[in-house]
Amino acid sequence: MEGWHPLKALLQIQLASDAQAVLHLPYILATLRADDLLPSEHTQKWTTRLNSLILSKDGSARWSGLSIALKSATLSQNMMLECAQTWVGAALPLLSKNEPFPTLKAAIRLLRRIFTGATEVPEFQRQVSTPNIPKFSQALITLGEKTQSDELRILCLDTLSQLIPLYPTLHRALQNALTKLTLKFLNGSAPKPMSSEILSSASKLYSLLHYTGGKVGAAAQWKKSMDDTIAFAWGSLVNTRTTFPASGTSEVGALHNGPQDDPVLNIPLHLDRLRAAVKVLCDLLQASNPRPVVLPIGSLVRLCVALIRCTADEKIAGHVDPLVHSLEVSIIPRIHALGCDLVNTLSICSKQHLTPHMSQLLFYVVLQLEKKYPPDQHLPFIQASIALVQNCAPPHDPLIHSRLTRALLPSITNLLAPQAEVSRESEHNTNNGTRSKKGKKRARGYEGDEVFNVNRLVICPTNEDGEVVLATLELLKVILRNGVVAPAVQSIATRVVLAIHMALPQMPPAHLSPDATLHGTVTESVSRICSELVSGTASTMSKSLGLVIGTSMQNSTLSNVTRELELLVHPRAPPLVRSLPHVEMLSLYRVEESQEEQETRLAVQIGIPGELMTAAPEDITMQSISTSNSSRTHNVFPTHMPSNSVPAALIQNPAPMTISVAPTQVPQIVEPVVDRPAPINVPVVPSTNTTTATLVKPGTPSLPQVKSMVPPPSSDLLPRSTNTSSMNSISTPQVVAAGSSTMAVDDEDEDEPMPTIDMDSDSEAE
Structure with missing residues (x-):
């Protein structure tokens, strides 16, 4: 048996009878190679045996013959061209008969391979494809409408999607039948939604129907399909938002009411219609066209904004059915996900043409990201943001x-x-769940216990x-x-x-x-x-x-x-003309960050727990200040005292103080300002940070006793600025040299001219 041809071995052993062919079908499909089907003395015997299996009266034998013929047509185009007329004549009538599902699927796959595997052979197209493709497509339409098998429906829809772009003119007469078939699966289903696989196949087929218009009418037909789908999406969205104000839905002329009056069925039905409309829009955006088309970006952006901005905060005036309102609130996350899918596809397909609308879309996406949603609801918005940022100009x-x-x-x-x-x-969670009320012993924790804690x-x-x-x-x-x-x-x-x-x-x-x-x-x-x-x-x-x-x-x-x-x-x-910044100039630590960085960091809750607690607004207690008549000064570094130890007079009427604000709680060294004129005292809002660190240059020697001027009492306080430069110019205390310890207000009083007594006055004479 060393010199036996592989086809000879299969013909004499595995294909000896119809029952053997069905039994050994997996082995035949696994061992058959393209080299085995090269022209030889056994090739004619092989094709004859396949034809006998396909024309057999036994259903299982027909299924086996169709499967082996599909494998042979995939491996050898020459064998397919030679036997195509016979195989088409035997497989095409099976689609109109009551055959088992495996036989129907094998026949559809074989015919699809024959009609799509030799498009470069004109003579084959004229003799085999052109006469039989309309019959094949009509049989697929009929089979897709009457069958109850989802797998067979998907196969029919996918096969039509492959044939229409290759033979658009042959399907022009079937355009109405194809549209009716696709809309049957795109009109929504309730209470059980339409299968995702069927919806995807029907949407793909609907997005390719414009090919039947030819090179001239394909663009206009695509535009009409796009406009109709956008209007259908608006109608479905409005019917899912009946208890909310109609904002941004002025484009909708009439509502697409459902056949049922029950909201339990209506809302899922319109949600499924909205899902189908978004899927069709995505497929239409990704579909190719023979000629350039006009993309309605404005209408698509308005629809995307309406889908993304849906919230549960507002409600229409008047009586609202609580059941309907609760159902409409529950589907808001799914509406957000559909809007993000549409934004993602629109960004990828339109690219830089969407740049004028990117800020508007990102604004509503950021609004949703700033809300406290679960991670599964945040993920679509993040993916939509990635598509916008990657495909649009910054x-x-x-x-x-x-x-x-x-x-x-x-x-x-x-x-x-x-x-x-x-x-x-x-x-803490484990102890709360296992500790009894009587047990009040302190729980002991050991290093490395988290390794053995199964509830971590x-x-x-x-x-x-x-x-x-x-x-x-x-x-x-x-x-x-x-x-x-x-x-x-x-x-x-x-x-x-x-x-x-x-x-x-x-x-x-x-x-x-x-x-x-x-x-x-x-x-x-x-x-x-x-x-x-x-x-x-x-x-x-x-x-x-x-x-x-x-x-x-x-x-x-x-x-x-x-x-x-x-x-x-x-x-x-090109190389930089300036020197690169040193590592010391990068703010890698909290000590080096600016006021704006600190506020941004605290706004996103980044920091140590103690710092996050002190960042909240709270009352500030100040130490009592003892002033003397000779030098009315106070220390620049006030000490934080508990509120119960502060005199009541200071709490009721606190003296205004100039308190500096620093990004960290590490005290710095104050550099005295010597060359400045008399300081201008500006009252500043007291900071919640009780540690009085200021923006100074490190390494400057500190003064033994630094004094500052107490400003006059004033109730007007300046608002706290977020800009670092303005903060430095306002909140930094003005420090003078150690020799000058008088206040500017006192200087003004002492500089007044001394009143003189007129000795020649005649007041005493009176």
Whole structure:
């Protein structure tokens, strides 16, 4: 048997009978190769045996013959061209008969392979494809309407989607039937929604029907389909927001009312219609056209804004059915997800044409990101932001990107939670659940107990949490790469990413997520951001060569590695004409940050717990000031005292004091100002930070006794400014030399001329 041809062995053993062909079908399909079907003395016997199986009266034998014929047509085009006429004549009538589902699916796949596998052969197209494709498409339409099998429906819809772009003119007569078939699955379903697979196949077929209009009418038909779908989406959205004010829905002329009056069925029906409309719009945007078309960006943007801005805060005046209102509130997250999907597709397809509307879309996306939603509801907004930032030109104003960055930071700052804090929370929850009321013994904690604690908390307990972290890091990488962020926000974001980069190697993977692969993925993403931050110029990359090479050689694509190495070896950017900033000039610590950075950091809840508590507004108690008649001065560094030890007179009528504000609680050294004229005393709002550190130059020797002037009593207080420069000019106390210890107010009183007595007055004479 060494010299036997593979086809000869299959014909004599596996295909000896119809029953053997059905039994050994998996083996035949697995062992058949393209070399076995080359022209030989056994090829004719092979095709004859396949034809006998396809024309067999046994249903299982027909299924086996159709499957082997499909495999043979896939491996050998010559055999397909030779046997196509016979196979089409045998398989096409099966679609109109009551055949089992496996036989119907095998026949459809074989015919699809025949009609799509030889489009470059004109003679084959004229003799085989052109006469039989209208019959095949009509049979698929009929089969898709009457069958109850979802798998068979999907196969019919997908086959029609492949045939229409290849043979558009042959389907022009079937356009109405095709439209009716697709709208049957795109009109929504309630209470059970339409299957996602059927919806995707029907939407794809509907988005390709404009090909039947030819090269001239395809663009107009595509535009009509787009307008009709947008109107259908507006109608579905309005019917899901009946208890809310109709804001931004003025384009809708008439509502698409459902057949049922029950809101339990109406609301799911219109939500499913809205889902179908958004899917069709996405497919229409991705569909190709023979000629250029006009994209209605304005209408699409208005629809996206209406979907994203949906909230549960407002309600129409008058009586509202609580059941309807609760149902409409419950579907708001799904409406947000549909709007984000549409924004994502619109950004990818329109690219720079969407730039004029990017700020408007990002504004509403940031509004939703700033709200306290679960991670699974935040993820669509982050993905939509990634699509907008990547495909649109960066704006000149850094306001919206800075606000977006501030909204993203809380999603990744939980990676900086120390292990001890998480362990304490877990221990607290465990003790609360197991300790009885009588047991009041102090719980003892030992080092390393968190390893054996099965109830310890993890940072990303679900897959959605991990996806949010990865999407946030991806979005931060794009934002920091574009560089359209305020300096304070960029500094905070850079410091957070650097802190995460330093904390991840010390964090066990089980502490981050139950998925062990998430730790490596997050580490790679953070390292990629850090390497891009230092890859501005070749000189900067050379100083961070270890980080760049370490990041490039770990799980990186070839394009990324070649790009980074090319920047190191042959930098394309021109060299800097100025010197690079020193490391000491970067605000890597809280001591060095500005007032604006501190306020931004505290706004996103980044800091130690004690600092976050003192950042809230609270009453300020001041120490009593003893003034003398000779020198009316007070110390620049007041001492914070408990509120119960402060005299009542000081609490009721506190003396106005000039208190400086610093970004940290570390006291600094005050540098005296000698060359200035007499200071101007401006009352300043007392800061909540009781530690009196000021913005000074480090390393300056301190004075033994620094005095400042007590300003006159005034009730007008200046508002606290967020600008560092204005803060320095207002809140910094004016300090004079040690020799001058009098106040400006006293100087004015003492400089007045002494009154003189007129000796020649005649007052005494009177």
